[in-house]
Amino acid sequence: MAEKPKRLNLNQKYQLMTRGLDWETTYQSMDEVFPYDRYEGIKIKDWDKWQDPFRLTMDAYWKYQAEKERKLYAILDSVAQNNSQLNISDGRYMNAVKIWMQGVTPLEYAAFRGFAMLGRGFRGAGARVACQFQSIDEMRHYQTQVHAFSHYNKYFNGFNQYSRIRDRAWYLSIPKSYFEDAVSAGPFELITAISFSFEYVLTNLLFMPFVSGAAYNGDMATTTFGFSAQSDESRHMTLGLEIIKFMLEQHEDNLPIVQEWLDKWFWRGYRLLGLVGTMMDYMLPKKVMSWRQAWEIYWEDNGMALFNDLARYGLRPPKHHEAATKEKYRITHEFWSTIYQFSHATALYTWIPTTEELDWLSAEYGELFDTVYRPRYEYWQELHEKGERFFQKRLPVVCNVCQIPIFHTMPDDPLMNCCLVSEYKGTKHQMCSQGCLDIFNREPEKYCQAYIPPQQIYQGNCGGASLEDYRKWLHIKDEETGEYYGSEDHVMWEQWQAQAAKPTGVAPAS
Amino acid sequence: MSYQATIEPLGETIEVEEDQKLLDAALRAGIWLPYACNHGVCGTCKVEVLEGDVDHNEASAFALMDVERDEGKTLACCATLLSDIVMEADIEEEEDALNLSVEDFVGTVTKIEDLTPTVKGIWLEIPGDGIEFQAGQYLNLNIPGVEIPRAFSLANPPSEKNVIELNVRHVEGGQATTYLHEQLSTGDKLTFTAPLGRFFVRKSAPEPIIFLAGGSGLSSPKSMIIDLLENGDERETTLVYGARNQSELYYFRLFTRLAEEYDNFHYLTALSDPAAGDDWEGARCFVHELAEQRFDKHFEGHKAYLCGPPPMIDSCITSLMRGRLFEEHIFMENFFTAADSGKPARRSALFKKF
Numbered sequence: 120m121a122e123k124p125k126r127l128n129l130n131q132k133y134q135l136m137t138r139g140l141d142w143e144t145t146y147q148s149m150d151e152v153f154p155y156d157r158y159e160g161i162k163i164k165d166w167d168k169w170q171d172p173f174r175l176t177m178d179a180y181w182k183y184q185a186e187k188e189r190k191l192y193a194i195l196d197s198v199a200q201n202n203s204q205l206n207i208s209d210g211r212y213m214n215a216v217k218i219w220m221q222g223v224t225p226l227e228y229a230a231f232r233g234f235a236m237l238g239r240g241f242r243g244a245g246a247r248v249a250c251q252f253q254s255i256d257e258m259r260h261y262q263t264q265v266h267a268f269s270h271y272n273k274y275f276n277g278f279n280q281y282s283r284i285r286d287r288a289w290y291l292s293i294p295k296s297y298f299e300d301a302v303s304a305g306p307f308e309l310i311t312a313i314s315f316s317f318e319y320v321l322t323n324l325l326f327m328p329f330v331s332g333a334a335y336n337g338d339m340a341t342t343t344f345g346f347s348a349q350s351d352e353s354r355h356m357t358l359g360l361e362i363i364k365f366m367l368e369q370h371e372d373n374l375p376i377v378q379e380w381l382d383k384w385f386w387r388g389y390r391l392l393g394l395v396g397t398m399m400d401y402m403l404p405k406k407v408m409s410w411r412q413a414w415e416i417y418w419e420d421n422g423m424a425l426f427n428d429l430a431r432y433g434l435r436p437p438k439h440h441e442a443a444t445k446e447k448y449r450i451t452h453e454f455w456s457t458i459y460q461f462s463h464a465t466a467l468y469t470w471i472p473t474t475e476e477l478d479w480l481s482a483e484y485g486e487l488f489d490t491v492y493r494p495r496y497e498y499w500q501e502l503h504e505k506g507e508r509f510f511q512k513r514l515p516v517v518c519n520v521c522q523i524p525i526f527h528t529m530p531d532d533p534l535m536n537c538c539l540v541s542e543y544k545g546t547k548h549q550m551c552s553q554g555c556l557d558i559f560n561r562e563p564e565k566y567c568q569a570y571i572p573p574q575q576i577y578q579g580n581c582g583g584a585s586l587e588d589y590r591k592w593l594h595i596k597d598e599e600t601g602e603y604y605g606s607e608d609h610v611m612w613e614q615w616q617a618q619a620a621k622p623t624g625v626a627p628a629s
Numbered sequence: 630m631s632y633q634a635t636i637e638p639l640g641e642t643i644e645v646e647e648d649q650k651l652l653d654a655a656l657r658a659g660i661w662l663p664y665a666c667n668h669g670v671c672g673t674c675k676v677e678v679l680e681g682d683v684d685h686n687e688a689s690a691f692a693l694m695d696v697e698r699d700e701g702k703t704l705a706c707c708a709t710l711l712s713d714i715v716m717e718a719d720i721e722e723e724e725d726a727l728n729l730s731v732e733d734f735v736g737t738v739t740k741i742e743d744l745t746p747t748v749k750g751i752w753l754e755i756p757g758d759g760i761e762f763q764a765g766q767y768l769n770l771n772i773p774g775v776e777i778p779r780a781f782s783l784a785n786p787p788s789e790k791n792v793i794e795l796n797v798r799h800v801e802g803g804q805a806t807t808y809l810h811e812q813l814s815t816g817d818k819l820t821f822t823a824p825l826g827r828f829f830v831r832k833s834a835p836e837p838i839i840f841l842a843g844g845s846g847l848s849s850p851k852s853m854i855i856d857l858l859e860n861g862d863e864r865e866t867t868l869v870y871g872a873r874n875q876s877e878l879y880y881f882r883l884f885t886r887l888a889e890e891y892d893n894f895h896y897l898t899a900l901s902d903p904a905a906g907d908d909w910e911g912a913r914c915f916v917h918e919l920a921e922q923r924f925d926k927h928f929e930g931h932k933a934y935l936c937g938p939p940p941m942i943d944s945c946i947t948s949l950m951r952g953r954l955f956e957e958h959i960f961m962e963n964f965f966t967a968a969d970s971g972k973p974a975r976r977s978a979l980f981k982k983f
Contacts, residue, residue, distance in 0.1 A: 428983070
């Protein structure tokens, strides 16, 4: 009997299917063809040492993704047909979805662009292919999110101008500037910022609150989208790990560069996630866990375990991570207090938490919450009940780096505002923290060019200098902004609840 | 009730308890499979079941698609076994693995010798064809009155098929090692299962070799070094060994003699905490520090084999990596037996082996 040929293992199969698909260019030098992958100073001795973090062929990719789409859209159809908007925990929950739609969905599109650039930018074929797959994934995530949320757009305010306000709304420059900072860096910094710092180190702090939050709050569309995306995230995360190991193992000169990037992108990512933490603590009527608890699990335990392992390469934990940990008791309260005062200038509604919710926050955050934030909320609640709902009459000063309003406090003093100033070329630039100040001072020429929305608004470049003119320029109706209680969303939700409470229908005539 | 899973392309067979997840069983058996989320939503741990049946349990429909279920794929982090299986995972084949079959043996104790005040050498005679193993592998020894077998590395070279040597450190209060130190006598018979483990010299890799060993972790390196030298291997081979004090330093004369006899073999030792009366003019430091001195903190271009207590291994990995020798060039002994029930310390998915 002829001996059965030995089975090829997965690696051998992949090698056979993909070999020879890349070549050294001859008409033009490789440096001309790939002009951007050296100027950052990252030295790659041998691109062949790149370990493909996943071995996937285009053929298999289409097959898997097509099935994911079929499943997702079957569920989105049923969400629409079953009026699943009625099943969410509370009308206020929808503001968490608005945050995602306004702030995160456009990032998926930005990531699609970024990875398309990377898919062209690296001279190593393995890295290029991985980035091309991820680019298509990001486009898919962007599209499926828009489709998932489009059902809610039929009923709730705040969704319909998402692509316009992404570029125009002052508060959405927080996520937007994060990504634009990354895509305007070189290819290695971009992939470190997104694939490693964000997708690997901080991803659980983004996905867990939104996807578990959606599941807890009866939002089938978002939950299903989340599962569909998470099966792609595993590839994105392994790409993040591979790029870090690859850079560190290729040349010792890469270590200090990578360390600076990890310092920078940890802090930028952490600042951005403050928005997510605020969503967790305040916008989810049914809580998954508090920001403090999530930070302890996903950063203090998991994140530090990762940096303990990275220490073998000579990397240390990112600068200012201790400050981030000190802020875990307050950052979401400071953030919510700020959004509360400025929500007449956002396409979101805000509110004072119910007594029951304040008690939950007290239990999760302890004395600092009870002495500093709770009394403030109770005071604002009193004002609201007197018909004097508090709004700020002006727009805030925002940080020149993270673009978050300068509301953060000193790491060791939660009652002292932190505003740090750097003077560059005769202009003063304000930063919210030592972390952001360091980032500014490392690349002042980059950040002095940042587009700072409140400044532009007051200069009259955004439809006019009054809030009314500005809202018109955003194409946001007054009814879409401000206080939740009494809003169109609230009134509609109450009507739905009243209908659900009534006996339905009339007995059919016999 | 348990089933067996044969993991291709390694060809290794592991036991999987009825309600145990396949990934958990593999990791506990010292076989690393790629994984990330550990609860069925990401798909990183996808493997192919070639023979037999599994239950996919809570694997997400998005992470394990219907077409994949039809093709026999499963997620190792969720799968439990419904029969014995043969599976293929995305792991590299080891060119130098002989994949010798595991057998049960009976050995007769022929000699017991004090190597140090805390370490005994135990020699067992095996009749007939003796035992085949790769230098560096271990056995699981059944000890009278002790429920779970204990793992010990074979300290003799594979050329000595009929007499095997074990080095046993007495663990204070340890049931098994107390028996071996206090009750075992020549003429006793012991049963064991061998050969086990994937710790062996990658002979096909041409790089010079560094052995870093500490405490009673000298068994495997001893077997591996003698095996290399007696087979005429000419690459530069260095053993860096550390003990606490002079009385714990064993096989000093053996390795000193080998270093004199073979130009390509180098032997360095350090004591970390010499006793008052020690007549010691050599290095006083830890193994990783001595290695850093010897190689001037530059290990690139070597293969390193590590054996010893966990803190020593940990320091050595860091020294090697900071000296630019990375995971694919570092090998270490991992024994896993049923006795290793404690959860490993929290770590990230950054490394496969460490």
